[in-house]
Amino acid sequence: MNIRSVILSMAASCALFPFLFAFVIHKPLTIGLMHQMFEQKLRHASQIQKPKLVIVAGSNGRFSHSCSEFERLTNVPCANLSVTAQVSLNFSVRLAQKVLRAGDVLFMPVEYGFLSGSVDGIGAGDEYALVVAYQRKEFSNFTLADTAEAWFHFDLPYLASAIGETTLDALGVKRRYSLDTLTSQGDEFGHSKQKGLNYQNYLHSLDWSAPALEILTAKSRSASELQILLREISDLGVTVIGGLPTTFDDEPIPKDVIESRREFFESFGGEFLVPANDSQYPRDRFYDTPYHLNEETQIQHTEDLTTRLIGYF
Amino acid sequence: MLFNSIEFLLIFLPICLAGHFLLRPIGNRSVSIWWLTICSFVFYAYWEIEYLFLLIASIVANFQLAKVIRSLEDEATNRKAPLLALGIVANLATIGYFKYAGFLGAVFLPEESAVRFDGILLPLAISFFTFQQIAYLVDAAKPTFQDRSFTEYALFVSFFPQLIAGPIVQHNDVVPQFRAPKFLRFDRALFGFGLSLLLLGLFKKVVLADTSALYATPVFSAADSGVQVQFFEAWSAALGYSFQLYFDFSGYSDMALGLAALFGIRLPINFNSPYKATSIIDFWRRWHITLSDFLKHYLYFPLGGDRKGKLRRHVNLLITMLLGGLWHGAGWNFIIWGGVHGCFLVVNHLWRQFSGSQLRRWKLGILLGWALTLVCVISAWVVFRAETLNGALEIYKGMLGLNGATLPSQVKILVPASLQGFVTFTGSSKLLAGGTVMGLFEMLFLFMIMGIAILSKNLYQLAPWSRTVLVLITGYFTVQAIGFGKAPSEFLYFQF
Numbered sequence: 001m002n003i004r005s006v007i008l009s010m011a012a013s014c015a016l017f018p019f020l021f022a023f024v025i026h027k028p029l030t031i032g033l034m035h036q037m038f039e040q041k042l043r044h045a046s047q048i049q050k051p052k053l054v055i056v057a058g059s060n061g062r063f064s065h066s067c068s069e070f071e072r073l074t075n076v077p078c079a080n081l082s083v084t085a086q087v088s089l090n091f092s093v094r095l096a097q098k099v100l101r102a103g104d105v106l107f108m109p110v111e112y113g114f115l116s117g118s119v120d121g122i123g124a125g126d127e128y129a130l131v132v133a134y135q136r137k138e139f140s141n142f143t144l145a146d147t148a149e150a151w152f153h154f155d156l157p158y159l160a161s162a163i164g165e166t167t168l169d170a171l172g173v174k175r176r177y178s179l180d181t182l183t184s185q186g187d188e189f190g191h192s193k194q195k196g197l198n199y200q201n202y203l204h205s206l207d208w209s210a211p212a213l214e215i216l217t218a219k220s221r222s223a224s225e226l227q228i229l230l231r232e233i234s235d236l237g238v239t240v241i242g243g244l245p246t247t248f249d250d251e252p253i254p255k256d257v258i259e260s261r262r263e264f265f266e267s268f269g270g271e272f273l274v275p276a277n278d279s280q281y282p283r284d285r286f287y288d289t290p291y292h293l294n295e296e297t298q299i300q301h302t303e304d305l306t307t308r309l310i311g312y313f
Numbered sequence: 314m315l316f317n318s319i320e321f322l323l324i325f326l327p328i329c330l331a332g333h334f335l336l337r338p339i340g341n342r343s344v345s346i347w348w349l350t351i352c353s354f355v356f357y358a359y360w361e362i363e364y365l366f367l368l369i370a371s372i373v374a375n376f377q378l379a380k381v382i383r384s385l386e387d388e389a390t391n392r393k394a395p396l397l398a399l400g401i402v403a404n405l406a407t408i409g410y411f412k413y414a415g416f417l418g419a420v421f422l423p424e425e426s427a428v429r430f431d432g433i434l435l436p437l438a439i440s441f442f443t444f445q446q447i448a449y450l451v452d453a454a455k456p457t458f459q460d461r462s463f464t465e466y467a468l469f470v471s472f473f474p475q476l477i478a479g480p481i482v483q484h485n486d487v488v489p490q491f492r493a494p495k496f497l498r499f500d501r502a503l504f505g506f507g508l509s510l511l512l513l514g515l516f517k518k519v520v521l522a523d524t525s526a527l528y529a530t531p532v533f534s535a536a537d538s539g540v541q542v543q544f545f546e547a548w549s550a551a552l553g554y555s556f557q558l559y560f561d562f563s564g565y566s567d568m569a570l571g572l573a574a575l576f577g578i579r580l581p582i583n584f585n586s587p588y589k590a591t592s593i594i595d596f597w598r599r600w601h602i603t604l605s606d607f608l609k610h611y612l613y614f615p616l617g618g619d620r621k622g623k624l625r626r627h628v629n630l631l632i633t634m635l636l637g638g639l640w641h642g643a644g645w646n647f648i649i650w651g652g653v654h655g656c657f658l659v660v661n662h663l664w665r666q667f668s669g670s671q672l673r674r675w676k677l678g679i680l681l682g683w684a685l686t687l688v689c690v691i692s693a694w695v696v697f698r699a700e701t702l703n704g705a706l707e708i709y710k711g712m713l714g715l716n717g718a719t720l721p722s723q724v725k726i727l728v729p730a731s732l733q734g735f736v737t738f739t740g741s742s743k744l745l746a747g748g749t750v751m752g753l754f755e756m757l758f759l760f761m762i763m764g765i766a767i768l769s770k771n772l773y774q775l776a777p778w779s780r781t782v783l784v785l786i787t788g789y790f791t792v793q794a795i796g797f798g799k800a801p802s803e804f805l806y807f808q809f
Contacts, residue, residue, distance in 0.1 A: 006780075006781060006784055009781050013792075149797055152789075160761055
């Protein structure tokens with residue numbers, strides 16, 4: 001057997017598959033949808049000329065917070081740029097940076113999995129798939145290590161699910177949320193308490209405990225990058241406000257967890273906002289996951305926050 | 314160090330190969346053998362250096378004992394038997410202490426006993442290198458035995474491609490190769506064969522096996538904690554583990570063959586597409602072939618085999634399989650697993666006895682036999698894998714549908730109307746593919762690899778160009794898994 005042909009095949013494989021994942025093999029119902037959501041939300045935000053509220057978080061940002069309700073109560077424009085916790089917070093914030101201007105308020109009620117110093121890559125890595133497939137110009141913001149991670153992000157289950165998603169998409173199957181379930185401001189809508197009854201058994205069966213304190217340290221590369229990024233945004237004249245994501249109220253969120261998040265945001269000159277209920281609600285106020293309020297509670301939660309956020313405009 | 318680790322692939326292996334190729338032109342066979350032996354000792358010591366002394370002591374003691382047994386060749390044979398028995402007992406006692414003392418102590422000693430056997434560290438590969446040496450001692454007592462030098466013996470026992478998880482090599486398999494002229498010559502075709510097998514074996518291990526584990530581990534952990542698992546969760550776990558173990562062992566076996574071939578050595582085949590087996594008898598001729606051969610020649614035949622009547626044959630089969638199960642680990646689950654396979658074999662032999670051979674050649678019969686064998690094997694792996702017997706029972710209850718069957722409501726449209734009555738459609742299924750609907754589609758992966766296990770040829774049977782094409786298809790995913798993958802990796806057969 002030709003040794004050279006084995007080695008060349010290996011090298012060719014490492015060149016061929018990144019190309020295929022960039023241009024041919026896609027996941028339209030997940031990665032594709034993320035891309036469309038980011039594009040739509042950023043387009044809306046870039047069209048707003050006045051000082052605005054911008055919300056950035058994982059999916060709790062769009063399920064549990066309502067820009068349309070904020071606008072109704074305050075007449076201040078709002079853009080909900082929250083998409084998913086499957087991409088790193090740094091990535092989401094870097095995209096938001098493109099549409100932020102002096103006078104804007106950036107509100108970040110980010111999930112507890114973010115801002116954990118023990119997780120070096122704050123985020124699940126789907127931004128790699130997003131960048132390779134749809135947003136290759138974002139590579140200019142990537143280090144060499146991140147670039148290698150991106151091109152070698154795709155495993156065999158990814159390939160299998162890409163085949164599955166492409167088939168479902170061709171058959172016209174829709175996910176329970178899509179661009180059609182977003183308002184023009186980028187909020188989820190239609191996730192009513194009635195529709196959420198379907199998930200109540202699941203939600204009540206979940207084991208949930210309050211997040212433990214994980215010290216945010218400078219050793220976490222992503223946390224350091226995020227602090228630098230948010231400082232840059234602050235220096236632009238944007239008010240950055242940290243918040244708490246919506247979660248179950250089975251146990252109180254430990255005070256030291258809240259304080260460590262406060263310290264993170266205040267370390268670069270940001271602010272921190274804690275609602276009276278620490279953004280915690282009973283399980284039957286949620287829709288389909290421990291982070292997604294149902295629509296009725298989304299409105300109420302937004303009303304509570306609005307009384308505090310309006311003071312920054 | 315694991316075969317899929319960076320330190321093995323990029324540091325240890327290149328140094329070993331470089332030393333081997335640089336020393337070959339000297340033409341001194343002993344020097345080349347010693348180099349490989351030292352590399353093998355370094356490989357073993359990387360895990361736990363203290364146990365290297367155990368390995369070396371075992372090699373020296375067994376070699377010396379074999380020499381003494383050989384020296385009695387021309388004398389009365391009744392002096393060889395006690396020495397041979399002493400050697401076998403000493404080897405088994407060594408395994409017995411390190412591998413089984415804790416388990417036996419927990420079973421037989423009262424809780425308040427002052428004598429404790431907890432916390433004994435199991436030396437890596439002890440099951441393998443001990444069995445190899447037992448076989449060597451038995452052969453040494455035979456008049457046909459050919460003498461081996463200490464250098465040859467040391468390498469035969471410790472050769473790193475097969476040291477940790479087999480194959481269980483007979484000295485006659487490898488020592489003649491150390492003596493052959495081509496041991497000191499570079500065989501380009503064999504090296505290419507070895508390289509392709511190593512790369513493809515790595516793919517099986519780090520991609521197929523480690524990914525399959527993601528479907529099995531959470532469910533088994535939950536079941537062991539007393540959580541009820543429903544039908545789809547239980548079957549995804551059973552299938553996930555069945556393929557995890559299959560590709561772990563298959564991948565390892567290919568890597569062992571491939572690594573040895575890089576050094577010009579051909580090891581015996583240890584794995585022959587066992588999930589294609591059309592009967593349990595066939596399965597045990599395909600799975601861990603060298604262990605089956607060892608148990609047959611050194612346990613089943615000495616017990617009498619099938620020479621003492623049908624009933625005794627079945628008893629001998631059961632004993633052999635029970636001990637075969639125990640070989641895999643010190644635990645009731647391994648003993649039960651061995652016993653279950655023993656029962657399967659007995660039933661298979663009875664079926665062959667009462668059914669005609671024509672029936673066994675009937676195509677539908679072969680297909681049914683294959684399906685039944687696969688279901689039996691997959692079901693038996695559940696008790697093999699579970700940490701607790703209650704955990705295994707929970708999985709079995711789930712597999713039988715006794716805990717219901719639930720699926721996310723979004724997939725209701727994909728389930729035929731006639732079957733919807735058997736399923737509860739709910740918001741999400743906690744343990745099924747991460748609880749997400751999209752995760753369910755990643756489970757297409759399990760069906761993909763089922764196809765590979767059942768339909769594809771063994772790698773060592775493929776034409777060279779086919780292996781090259783496979784490297785082209787799989788190479789990226791192998792690099793991805795080793796360099797960038799997030800799935801935890803362990804070699805299951807290293808634990809046995």
